[in-house]
Amino acid sequence: MFAYVVRRVLATIPVMAVVALFVFSLLYISPGDPAAVIAGDQATPADVERIRASLGLDRPYLVRFGAWVWDILRGDLGTSIFTNLPVATMIAQRIEPTLSLMVVTLLLAISVAVPMGVVAAWKQGTLIDRAVMAFAVLGFSVPVFVVGYLLAYFFALEWDLLPVQGYTPFARGFWPWLENLILPAIALGSVYIALIARITRATMLEVLQQDYIRTAKAKGVGQSGMLFLHALKNAAVPIVTVIGIGIALLIGGAVVTESVFAIPGLGRLTVDAILRRDYPVIQGVVLLFSFVYVLVNLAIDLVYTLFDPRIRY
Amino acid sequence: MLRRHLLAGAGAALGASALGAPALGQGTAGTARVLKFIPQADLAVLDPVITTAYVTRHHGYMVWDTLYGFDGDYVPQPQMVEGHTVEDGGRRVTMRLREGLRFHDNEPVRARDAVASIRRWAARDALGQVLMSVTDELVAADDRTIVFRLKRPFPMLFEALGKPSTPVCFIMPERLASQDPNTPFRGDVIGSGPFRFAANERVPGARLVYTRFEGYTPRPDGTPTWTAGPKHVHFDRVEWHVTPDPSTASAALQNGEMDWWEQPTADLQNVLRRNRNVVLEIPDPTGLVGMARFNHLHPPFNSAAIRRALLGAVNQADYMTGVIGTDQSLWREEVGFFPPGTPMASDVGMEALTSPRDMEKVKRDLAAAGYNGEKVVLIAAADFPSLNALAQVGNDMLRRAGMNVEFVATDWGTVVQRRASREAPERGGWSIFFTFWAGVDLFNPGVHQSLRGNGDAAWFGWPTIPKLEELRSAWFEAPDLDAQKAIARQIQEVAFQEAPYLPLGQYFQATAYRRGLTGVLKGLPLFWNVQRT
Numbered sequence: 001m002f003a004y005v006v007r008r009v010l011a012t013i014p015v016m017a018v019v020a021l022f023v024f025s026l027l028y029i030s031p032g033d034p035a036a037v038i039a040g041d042q043a044t045p046a047d048v049e050r051i052r053a054s055l056g057l058d059r060p061y062l063v064r065f066g067a068w069v070w071d072i073l074r075g076d077l078g079t080s081i082f083t084n085l086p087v088a089t090m091i092a093q094r095i096e097p098t099l100s101l102m103v104v105t106l107l108l109a110i111s112v113a114v115p116m117g118v119v120a121a122w123k124q125g126t127l128i129d130r131a132v133m134a135f136a137v138l139g140f141s142v143p144v145f146v147v148g149y150l151l152a153y154f155f156a157l158e159w160d161l162l163p164v165q166g167y168t169p170f171a172r173g174f175w176p177w178l179e180n181l182i183l184p185a186i187a188l189g190s191v192y193i194a195l196i197a198r199i200t201r202a203t204m205l206e207v208l209q210q211d212y213i214r215t216a217k218a219k220g221v222g223q224s225g226m227l228f229l230h231a232l233k234n235a236a237v238p239i240v241t242v243i244g245i246g247i248a249l250l251i252g253g254a255v256v257t258e259s260v261f262a263i264p265g266l267g268r269l270t271v272d273a274i275l276r277r278d279y280p281v282i283q284g285v286v287l288l289f290s291f292v293y294v295l296v297n298l299a300i301d302l303v304y305t306l307f308d309p310r311i312r313y
Numbered sequence: 314m315l316r317r318h319l320l321a322g323a324g325a326a327l328g329a330s331a332l333g334a335p336a337l338g339q340g341t342a343g344t345a346r347v348l349k350f351i352p353q354a355d356l357a358v359l360d361p362v363i364t365t366a367y368v369t370r371h372h373g374y375m376v377w378d379t380l381y382g383f384d385g386d387y388v389p390q391p392q393m394v395e396g397h398t399v400e401d402g403g404r405r406v407t408m409r410l411r412e413g414l415r416f417h418d419n420e421p422v423r424a425r426d427a428v429a430s431i432r433r434w435a436a437r438d439a440l441g442q443v444l445m446s447v448t449d450e451l452v453a454a455d456d457r458t459i460v461f462r463l464k465r466p467f468p469m470l471f472e473a474l475g476k477p478s479t480p481v482c483f484i485m486p487e488r489l490a491s492q493d494p495n496t497p498f499r500g501d502v503i504g505s506g507p508f509r510f511a512a513n514e515r516v517p518g519a520r521l522v523y524t525r526f527e528g529y530t531p532r533p534d535g536t537p538t539w540t541a542g543p544k545h546v547h548f549d550r551v552e553w554h555v556t557p558d559p560s561t562a563s564a565a566l567q568n569g570e571m572d573w574w575e576q577p578t579a580d581l582q583n584v585l586r587r588n589r590n591v592v593l594e595i596p597d598p599t600g601l602v603g604m605a606r607f608n609h610l611h612p613p614f615n616s617a618a619i620r621r622a623l624l625g626a627v628n629q630a631d632y633m634t635g636v637i638g639t640d641q642s643l644w645r646e647e648v649g650f651f652p653p654g655t656p657m658a659s660d661v662g663m664e665a666l667t668s669p670r671d672m673e674k675v676k677r678d679l680a681a682a683g684y685n686g687e688k689v690v691l692i693a694a695a696d697f698p699s700l701n702a703l704a705q706v707g708n709d710m711l712r713r714a715g716m717n718v719e720f721v722a723t724d725w726g727t728v729v730q731r732r733a734s735r736e737a738p739e740r741g742g743w744s745i746f747f748t749f750w751a752g753v754d755l756f757n758p759g760v761h762q763s764l765r766g767n768g769d770a771a772w773f774g775w776p777t778i779p780k781l782e783e784l785r786s787a788w789f790e791a792p793d794l795d796a797q798k799a800i801a802r803q804i805q806e807v808a809f810q811e812a813p814y815l816p817l818g819q820y821f822q823a824t825a826y827r828r829g830l831t832g833v834l835k836g837l838p839l840f841w842n843v844q845r846t
Contacts, residue, residue, distance in 0.1 A: 031723070033730035038358055038497070040365030042479055042754060042762055044772055045733050047437065050495040051363070082357040083517040084497060093516050149560055157564050164564040165556060262556045262565070264519030271557075272518040275696070276357060277726050 001305075001312075005298070012294045019290040020072065023283050024065050032277040033057070034081045055081060068283065077287070078280035080273075087284035090269060097167045098265035100177065101257065102250050104185040109192040110243065116193070117200025117239075118227055121208060132197060139194025144253050148187035148260040155183055165262035184261040188253045192246050199242045203235035210234070236307040244300035251289060345845060346549040348830075350838070351562045351574040355518045355555045359510075360497040362437050365479040367751065371838050374540065375523050375551070376417075376504035377483035380408065380427060380459075381475025382541030385835060387656065387756070389475035390541040392532065393422065393484060393505070394459075403466025410457040413530040416486050417509045418501075424453030426505075429490035431459075431474070434482040436494040440473045440759045441482070443789055469759055469789060477540050477837060478754040507531070507544045507841050508551060521553040523840070531841075539836035547832075547844035566591060566825055572845075573826040575838050578698065579637045585825050592828050595821040596835050599652045599752020600645070603632055603703050603817035604763060608744050609776040611737045613689065613716075618682030620812035624665040626675045626714045629818035635702035637820045644820040650764060650808045652752035652819060656794060657801035662809030666816065676715045689718045690738035692746045694725040703747035703817060711745075732773045746773075752819065753836075757797070758788045758804055763814050776813040 035052035036043075043051075052058050071078055077087035120132035156164035162183055168176040207213065208231055216230050255267035266285060273281035304311045352371065358364040361373030382392040391397070397408040414422035428451055435441030445451075450462040461470065474482050484490075484505045485498075492498045502510040508523035515521055531543035554571065556562040559578040565571040567588050577585055577593070585591045607614035614620055633644035647667050651658040689711055693704030704720075711718045721743075723731075728746060736742035755761050765771045765785070766778025784804045791797040826833060832842040 031730055032726040033733065036729035036733055037726055038364055040369075040479065041729070041748060042365035042750070042772075044762070044770065045775075046770060047495075048733055054493065054496040080517070083359075084499065085517065090517060152561070152564055157568055160568060163570055164568060165561045165570065166554070166565075259558050260561060262519075262554065262558065262561050264516050268557070269518055272355060275724065275726055277730075 034277040077284040105189045109189040113193040113196035117197040120201040121204035136194040139190040151183045188257040207235045348548045353576040375508040378506045384541040385538040389471040406461040408459040415528040429487040478760045523551045537842040544841035577825045600819040600821045601749040605815040613687040622678035633818040635706045648819045689744040694728045695722040696724045
């Protein structure tokens with residue numbers, strides 16, 4: 001197992017190298033000019049040229065790529081063209097809100113979706129099953145920002161129960177922290193709940209037809225014990241896979257959710273950097289996301305062994 | 314008490330008991346000494362000399378002070394200076410700094426700081442460059458005395474040092490002001506103005522914090538108006554919360570999480586007007602002026618006759634309706650090359666825009682001017698609703714005039730890069746783009762960048778119109794306001810002949826704030842004089 005983990009971690013190095021090359025090249029050839037954005041709308045072309053030269057943006061591709069890779073190898077993600085702050089500092093400032101949003105969303109989604117899927121499978125064909133599936137279709141179909149606006153309208157503007165925007169660090173207290181995350185987590189989690197509930201239902205239906213379930217019933221195992229101990233554990237591998245895939249969805253969805261609820265997370269940092277052409281920040285964030293994806297995939301592969309003893313590495 | 318505060322109390326108790334830690338209540342805009350503000354955009358660049366971005370100018374007015382301010386009549390008034398003397402027939406101007414001025418590191422503001430600040434600003438500003446070209450010597454005679462020795466009288470001197478158009482001549486410590494004017498300064502943001510910038514609380518793209526500077530000495534006299542007069546601060550802390558989503562900003566203002574939203578979007582202004590806790594008003598009577606800028610280097614718009622012919626196709630009401638809606642109190646047509654109501658505005662040549670619109674005549678004029686179906690590459694910033702509206706209406710106008718238009722919808726970041734290209738339109742260049750300028754930036758020929766005709770050195774589009782440059786130079790020499798106005802009329806006449814751009818109307822951007830705020834000044838988002846009642 002240990003050797004497997006080491007091999008997988010080492011395998012991330014070439015992946016990250018390809019990602020780095022791809023991201024840098026894509027940004028190099030894409031239109032846009034940070035010098036023009038810095039200079040502002042009223043600046044003259046000569047002003048823009050001077051700023052471009054002073055930032056080193058007029059250097060050839062290979063020189064710029066080489067300098068960036070050399071910095072990365074020394075553990076330096078570079079400095080933002082606009083803020084003059086180290087990219088690592090800017091990412092560190094934004095990790096907590098995004099991580100908080102993802103954790104709360106994940107907990108909410110799993111705690112709601114898995115029981116929903118199990119119950120829907122158990123009550124297959126009934127009104128409950130149809131209601132769960134209707135909710136799942138709705139969750140998939142309604143965009144996150146629409147759910148977000150509706151929640152903000154009712155819970156913040158009409159009923160004045162929760163704040164409409166912002167983020168409070170965890171260090172300032174549990175409730176202020178959670179208060180700002182409830183609506184965004186529900187909005188972001190709606191798709192995720194739908195996804196997990198559907199896959200849980202489908203997998204559970206398959207498992208519930210297995211012989212060992214019939215045997216368990218014949219032995220007199222109780223309903224909840226049969227569902228959650230015997231059936232759910234055997235249905236867990238596909239569900240865990242979907243949860244892993246869902247983390248990718250969460251990162252994408254966080255971009256929209258953070259904008260709608262004005263949460264200063266990595267999603268907004270990414271969008272702002274792209275719109276301004278703040279190349280070092282874009283490169284740093286994409287590298288980070290790529291690394292997280294690789295680690296999440298590894299973690300999921302390892303979690304399989306907990307649910308299915310036949311899986312060995 | 315708001316309902317969510319009750320919920321917060323319950324939640325705080327729950328959280329505190331669960332974690333054994335004190336839970337702080339949700340910060341609200343109602344906190345007496347804290348003002349929460351939603352700016353028009355993120356403050357990407359902190360150096361107000363390096364960029365012309367308006368949000369950076371507003372940050373500049375928080376942190377730095379100016380030698381002169383502009384009052385509501387657009388007249389420069391002493392601000393950091395207690396006064397000045399003009400001698401030797403206007404060729405020697407001596408300014409005396411007020412006593413007790415301090416930077417945020419508690420160092421005194423000295424004349425040499427002001428001299429370095431003027432030099433750095435002048436390197437970037439069109440009016441500043443003219444000022445320096447007539448300056449023989451600019452020195453700090455002592456710690457409080459600044460002396461200009463001029464080659465000839467320069468009546469615009471005080472206006473140049475106090476103008477609110479970007480870039481503004483802010484007074485910085487010499488160590489910042491002596492840095493390269495083409496690179497954002499490096500070092501701590503040490504200001505001379507009424508607010509300190511709390512760099513350690515900055516979250517780029519999300520939040521900026523300013524705290525009251527106790528060591529600031531407001532002018533003892535005058536009335537606060539625009540950027541002139543005493544700057545008394547009534548808040549300990551001003552927080553800027555960058556909120557890119559307009560609906561979220563609107564909701565946050567309505568439920569009291571925010572105090573002030575700088576630029577509510579047109580579609581949400583009616584919602585805000587219906588809220589009795591929110592005030593909407595027009596802060597800047599010079600508004601924003603739309604324009605279609607031509608590329609003068611390549612066909613078809615290298616022909617003055619073709620550009621001029623299109624003046625007959627412009628219906629400013631169409632453009633302004635597209636941008637801000639049908640409420641005519643929010644926009645104005647019959648806008649020439651200077652903002653209506655400002656001293657240099659006139660009716661010279663206005664019939665080109667105000668006569669009945671006749672698209673068939675425009676087609677005939679274009680044909681007579683030699684237009685032969687050349688492709689017109691229109692670059693449009695689809696991510697800015699107001700700019701996109703201008704471009705969409707412009708696209709329709711050009712097509713109806715019979716032009717062969719290629720509409721390139723892209724984002725603003727790409728537009729600002731592509732418009733810098735001097736290549737032919739078919740090789741990655743462009744023919745026309747649409748933008749807005751704040752009225753104060755078009756206020757007179759000295760600051761009006763898009764009325765320059767200095768070819769390669771001109772603003773994007775690079776028109777070569779020597780007559781405009783001659784008149785601009787003459788305008789600087791004009792001895793009084795009447796003489797300036799007479800030259801401005803001639804400039805407008807030439808502009809209607811040469812059409813360096815098409816004026817597309819003027820609209821007035823509202824600002825929205827909670828009814829409890831008073832003392833909000835006109836002009837720009839300024840944070841002194843504002844208080845909560």
